[in-house]
Amino acid sequence: MSVTVRSFAKINLGLRIGARREDGFHELLTVYQTIGLHDLIRVSVERGKGIEVRCEDPRVPRDESNTCFRIVERAMRALGAKGRVVVEIEKRLPVQGGLGGASSNAVAALLGLERAVGKELPAAERLRIATEVGSDLPLFLIGGTVLGVGRGEQVYPLPDFALTACVVVTPEVGVSTPKAFAEWDRRQRYSPTLAAQNAARMGQPHPAADEGVRRSTTSPKLTASDASDRIEELGRGLSAWLSEPYSGAPSHVMRRRGRAENPLLELVRAGIENDFEQVVFPEYPELGEGKGALERAGAKYASLSGSGSALYGLFASREAAAKVVKQLRRQGWAAQPTVTLPRRAYWRRVFDC
Numbered sequence: 001m002s003v004t005v006r007s008f009a010k011i012n013l014g015l016r017i018g019a020r021r022e023d024g025f026h027e028l029l030t031v032y033q034t035i036g037l038h039d040l041i042r043v044s045v046e047r048g049k050g051i052e053v054r055c056e057d058p059r060v061p062r063d064e065s066n067t068c069f070r071i072v073e074r075a076m077r078a079l080g081a082k083g084r085v086v087v088e089i090e091k092r093l094p095v096q097g098g099l100g101g102a103s104s105n106a107v108a109a110l111l112g113l114e115r116a117v118g119k120e121l122p123a124a125e126r127l128r129i130a131t132e133v134g135s136d137l138p139l140f141l142i143g144g145t146v147l148g149v150g151r152g153e154q155v156y157p158l159p160d161f162a163l164t165a166c167v168v169v170t171p172e173v174g175v176s177t178p179k180a181f182a183e184w185d186r187r188q189r190y191s192p193t194l195a196a197q198n199a200a201r202m203g204q205p206h207p208a209a210d211e212g213v214r215r216s217t218t219s220p221k222l223t224a225s226d227a228s229d230r231i232e233e234l235g236r237g238l239s240a241w242l243s244e245p246y247s248g249a250p251s252h253v254m255r256r257r258g259r260a261e262n263p264l265l266e267l268v269r270a271g272i273e274n275d276f277e278q279v280v281f282p283e284y285p286e287l288g289e290g291k292g293a294l295e296r297a298g299a300k301y302a303s304l305s306g307s308g309s310a311l312y313g314l315f316a317s318r319e320a321a322a323k324v325v326k327q328l329r330r331q332g333w334a335a336q337p338t339v340t341l342p343r344r345a346y347w348r349r350v351f352d353c
Contacts, residue, residue, distance in 0.1 A: 002044040003115040004353040007108035008341060009037045009099035010139060011166070011305040011312050014272030017184055025135070025151035026181060031158065031272075032100075032139040032146040034346050035166055035312075036338040040090040040353065041068070041105055043112030048084035051076075055089040067106035067133055074129045075110050081117040096174035098306030103136035111350065136306075144343025160342040165321040167299070167313045169290045170334045175280055175308040183279040276307045287311060293333060297324040314340075 010032045018027030053062040053069050064070065068087045076085065087109050093101035107130060114120050121129070123141075130137035135152040145158040281288035287304060290311045294302035298320065299313030315321040321337045328335040341349070 001116045002042055003112040003351075005041045005043070005108040005112040006350050006353060007039040007041050007093075007101070007104040008034050008140070008143075008346060008350070009093050009101060009104060009168075010034050010136070011099065011168075011310075011340075012274060012303070013145075014303075015274040015276060015306070017181075017275040019188070020181075020185055021151075026184075028148060028150070028152045030148045030152065032148050032155070033161070034140070034143050034146075034341040034343075035099075035168070036341055037093060037099065037168060037336060039092050039101060039105055039108075041108040041112055042086075042088040042090070043072075043109055043116050044086045044088075045081070045083040045113070045116045046086065049082075050084050052084070052086045053089065054086065055091060057089075057091040057095065059095045060089060060091060067102045067137070068109040071106040071110050071129060071133045071137075072113055074132065075113055075121065078121055078125055078129060079114070079117060079119045081113075081119060083117070085113065085116075087112075094170045094174075094310060096176065097170055097310040098175065098304065098308045099168070099310050100136045100140070100306070103134050104140050106130070106133055107137055107140035108350070115351075142343065143341065143346030157343065160344075161340060163342060163345070164340045165315040165318045166338050166340055167294065167297075167315060167321050167324050167328070168305075168336050168338055169294065169311045169313075169328065170336070171284075171286055171290055171309045171311075172334070173284055173286065173309045175284065175287075177307040180276055180279055180307040183283070184275070187279065274304045274306075277304050280304060280308050284309065290333060293328060293331065294324075297327055299324075 013031040013033050015028065015030040018029070020026050051069050051072050053060075053066045055062065060066070062069075064073070068089065072085050072087060076082075089105055091101070093099050093104075095101065110121075110126065110129070126141055127138055130141055131153045138153050138155045139146045139148060142155055142157050144160045147156045147158050148154065149156075277288075277291075281291075281304075287308055291302045291304065294311060294313035297313070299315060302311065302313040304311055313324070315324065318337065318339065325335045325337045
């Protein structure tokens with residue numbers, strides 16, 4: 001039996017990087033948002049043994065390093081299923097683009113495998129397996145607007161934002177996430193003031209300035225007693241994104257916005273930003289130029305997604321986004337129109353192939 005699944009992309013609505021942890025990962029705070037751009041994943045189970053990954057894009061690995069291979073291997077054991085699994089990946093999303101393509105591919109392969117073998121894993125088991133394979137995978141088991149904490153793998157569904165027009169720009173350059181994190185760490189080590197500011201934003205303690213440059217990049221252990229305390233703590237950080245810029249807003253401005261304004265645009269207007277821009281834009285100036293092109297074209301908000309290289313802009317309407325795509329393409333940018341996908345729409349379209 002062969003099953004085809006849509007493998008949707010994500011963007012990051014703000015991304016804050018905390019200190020490096022003892023396990024080598026960084027504390028993160030981000031809001032994920034699924035969007036309409038997608039790859040296609042086809043999963044079939046035949047007689048025999050083993051796992052085969054097929055993809056015409058030479059940049060996509062076909063061995064056990066592929067996220068689809070790794071999740072299928074674990075899922076077959078958990079399902080108690082037998083057979084030879086073939087996963088075909090039709091790439092439409094950029095590789096190393098910051099849109100979560102490889103992670104989304106893996107979750108789509110898992111969902112397709114369950115249908116192909118006629119068995120389903122419990123939700124907790126799905127989540128456990130996804131977390132083992134990669135930090136970005138769990139968000140695709142929720143869809144819509146998702147709070148991501150820890151190293152990004154601890155995910156909590158947020159109230160969905162309304163469907164919003166979006167333009168995604170995909171430069172040809174690929175950005176290495178490990179290298180971006182390494183550059184972030186280097187900047188923290190050699191700039192105590194910057195490190196203290198970033199620690200404060202994440203709600204983390206930081207050594208006093210007279211202790212000099214911080215040599216250890218590990219962060220203190222969290223003291224939250226349980227998950228609800230953790231959510232409350234992180235919610236305060238998210239609220240800071242939302243509330244601070246409005247504290248002194250003139251009343252006539254608030255009235256002009258009105259109750260009907262898209263809350264997503266309120267969020268992004270509150271000053272959220274992606275910390276990766278601090279290290280990626282100096283290394284790849286064309287990415288900063290791409291963000292500027294989106295802003296000049298009228299984006300309500302523009303940002304790097306993840307560590308890049310993809311950029312996105314949010315627009316007031318699909319018509320406006322379509323015009324911007326034509327304009328950017330004339331300027332030489334690879335641009336695509338899409339929309340944000342609320343949770344219900346995400347799950348409705350996953351198997352609608």
